[in-house]
């Protein structure tokens with residue numbers, strides 16, 4: 001604890017050492033580079049965030065997903081409909097406590113417009129084993145254009161803590177030839 005003032009009252013006004021100054025300049029320029037690279041990723045990145053988002057009431061979104069699932073349902077697994085939409089179609093996926101609904105079957109190489117929203121709280125959409133992530137907010141409908149490049153079964157997990165059943169919140173997307 002200082003009980004008397006420092007000998008030099010203006011103790012902080014020292015010339016900056018050359019090495020320190022060098023690092024400050026490097027860090028500053030690197031920061032600027034990284035900042036502008038965030039914009040560059042929108043043009044050269046393979047995984048861009050949704051730039052198409054709409055406001056929607058959660059109830060209205062649930063109705064849209066249910067109508068979609070009923071229209072293209074081809075089966076059922078563990079009480080969850082398996083839905084196979086035609087290529088190019090709008091695909092609706094619902095996140096809610098604690099599931100992703102329904103199970104989707106897509107075709108490799110075809111593009112789909114995937115709509116994502118939540119019926120209740122905020123959830124995370126994380127596609128496994130690829131690393132695709134997006135937040136799902138109630139009241140907002142995100143639209144992502146997705147073109148599967150591999151076949152197989154992909155898992156969806158919620159990666160934003162959403163309550164007591166969070167760890168059980170999973171879903172599936174199946175990609176066929």
Ligand SMILES: [Cu+2]
Nearest residue numbers: 158160162166
């Ligand atoms: Cu969660």
